[in-house]
Amino acid sequence: MHAGRHNGKVFNDPIHSSVQMPKHCQIIIDTPEFQRLRFIKQLGCTCYVFPSAVHTRFEHSIGVSHLGGKLASMLQHNDRNSSVPIQNTEVACVEIAGLCHDIGHGPFSHAFEDIVPPDKDGKKWKHEEQSVILFRYLIQHNSLEKKLEEHNIYAKDIDFICQLILGVKKDEEMLRENKFCLYQIVNNSVNGVDVDKWDYFARDTHYLGMKSAFDFNRILPFVKVFDVKRGSKTRGELCFRDKVASDLNHMFLTRRRLHYTSYQHRVSKIITIMLKDAFREAADHLVFVGKGGKEYNLLESVKDPEAFCQVNDTIVNEIMRSRSQESGMVKAREIIDRIHKRELYQCIAECQHANEEMRTVDSAVIKRLIVIDADDLSSLSSSSLMEIFRADNIEVEVSHFDYGSGDKNPLLDIPFYKKTGDGKFDAELLPEDKLPADLPQRLLDVTFRIYTKVPKLDRETIKNARDRCTTRLEMINRRRRSVPTTPVKQKVRSPPIGRMASSPPIGAVSPLNSITSYGLDSFVSTDGDAGIPSLMSNPPDAAAAALGTGSAEFNSRGSRSPEPEAKVTLDTTKRNITF
Known part of the structure; x- marks a missing residue:
């Protein structure tokens, strides 16, 4: 370790115990720009639902810096005989990148990111790019150039740190072409396995009061650098021992669970x-x-x-x-x-487990079809409904629940290494049949929620509003299903287990028992009419397994079999509409 590395301060952290910040990090921590992170909550509005989730970007950033330095130092030790070994300065750069990767966040984290208008070229504002701007400003405003040079961190290293914060895409040029593994530590754009997630998974579950099966300490000792070929390029990447594949699997399962139970919690989103x-x-x-x-x-x-x-x-x-x-x-x-006062916007309709046709529908399209126009005025039975469906009173929100790679298994992008017959190690990307089977076959789940900003609605008004949303969503679905497509050969999947819609997804809150109190209903279809396709696909396999057994029958493709003489019914105790 280079001189001055342990001359910083020690922080007591509930996740990592005693964290020793080296001097080159301490001089950054002791600036107004970094101290600002004390006043930005890590989970934004989630604290309004989970009262203990009030931790901030400040302690998260210190945790990421600590883990980043720990992993980089370990790689440096393992790679000391390499022709291009990792230098002490590069370890310090990784630590600073971890420390400053989130300083560009605005109020309530991602909530602010959504409302900043795009620039004149139509480019969306991103907190990562703002972090780079603030990092450079922090150095200039506090005259840290000379202090950093005392730790062998010069202008070219500042540029390197900025690129570490932004992450490097597959074909993007790097300032240090032979050190790609370092670009994967803080912001891994290749497969999403990085110390940023390791810290916030552990920290968020702790402050949310949840248990997690994922432990990054199990993975850390089994990270090494090997050459991996992707397309025409071969470069040294972070690779993981094959024996920790299940642990990485738990990481992605933890990600999805956190999104279901807290990050995209219904009330938190409202x-x-x-x-x-x-x-x-x-x-x-x-x-x-x-x-x-x-x-x-x-x-x-x-x-x-x-x-x-x-x-x-x-x-x-x-x-x-x-x-x-x-x-x-x-x-x-x-x-x-x-x-x-908890007089929140009300969720008048919810469509869970949207099928493949509905997943690609833009929220703006749904909103245009739901809000009233001149032709609709006569069909609305009350002034309350007219108020609800005014364009400025309706919000359509689409939540995507996946494991980090959309509808693709994230483990397919992770290289694993194992011992060969001659005692050496060889790294490769594993085919799907050699990966852990814990992830369900349904990797992407989409939920639509329709909110109205009108307060204090009665039960009858909410029911009428929900009926209108139901009809309009079915119209969208029929239109998309009527578009001719090329048939695709599909795999036969095992039928899901249990009742399809009596409970929310795994880890979610229990069903609400009062439509009046919360104004929320779920669309649940049983394909009762062959002419009106279901809005839903089957719930995620992992979620379905947790829902218990039921009397529903499923066909060989895992879809619910049509039921004759189906009627539209309302169960006000379970918030369900059944077609």
Whole structure:
């Protein structure tokens, strides 16, 4: 280890116990730009549902830096006889990249990212790119160039750190072409296995009060660098011993479970939508001063790092304390007040386990078909329904639940190494039949939720609103199913287990028992009419296995068999609509 590595401070961390930050990291931690992360919650609005989930990006960033340095040091030790060994400075660069990878986050983390408008070229704002901007600003604003040079970190190393933060895609050029493995430590764009996820899986489950079968300490000793061929390129990648394939499998299962139970929790998503509305309303009335005294509003603050450093979660308190009578600020205060009083937007319809045709439907398409137009006015039975289905009162949110690679098995992109007959090690990408069988066959699940911003709706109004959503979603489904497609030969899959729709997915909250209290119903179809295809595919295999047994029958493809004389029925105790 190079000189000065252990001259920093020791942090007591609930996940990693005692964490010793080296001096080159400590000088970055002790800056206003990094300390800002103390006021940005790691899980955004999730704390409104899980009260203990109030941990911040500050401690997460320290954890990622610690793990990144630990893994890089281990690779350096294992690779010491290589023709291009990992240098002490490169280990330090990985630690700094882990430390600064999230400094570009805005208030309530990903909630802010969704409302920042694209630039003039239509490019979406991303927190990773903002992290690079803030990292360079942090060094310049605090005059850290000389201090970093004392630790052998120069301008070319700063560029390298920026590229480590952004991650490198498959064919992208690298500043250090023979050190691709280092680019995979903090932000692994090849297969998603990196120390960022290792820390936040462990930290989030801890603060959410959940148990996890995944333990990164089991994997760490079995990470080595071997040459891996992908297409025409061969380069040294992070490879994992074949015996930890199941542990990596648990990592992806943990990811999906966290998305189901907390990250995309129904109420958390509602509050996120409400906060985004409040930020939009208040944006023009919140002023942040940037370089040269130039003023920016909330959403424009991303253009100037000095202004952006003033933006964090405390803007909610700033909005609430404001006595401005500007219409935007008044509306923003009303929305935040509704959150505090639990007068939330209501979910009037939910379509779980959308089939393949519906998965690709854009939320804007659904919204256009659901909101009222001139021809619809006569069909709406009350003024309440007219209010509900106004364009500015409807939000359509699409949640994707997968294992990190969409509808593809994420383990297929991970190289594993094993001993060969001569006692040496050989790394390769394993075929699907040699991978652990824990992942269900259904790797991607999509849920649509339709919300209305109108408060205090009665049971009858919610039922009528849900019926309208049901009809319109079926119209979309029929249109997409009517488009001719080339037949695709499909594998025969084992039928799922248990009742299809009596319970939410694995790990989700129990079914709500009051439609009046929550205003939420689930679309559940049984293919009763051959002319109206089901909106649903089967639930995920892992989820179905946890739902218990039932009397439903399934055909050889795992689909529910048609039931004759099906009727539309409403079970108000279980929030289910059955076709």
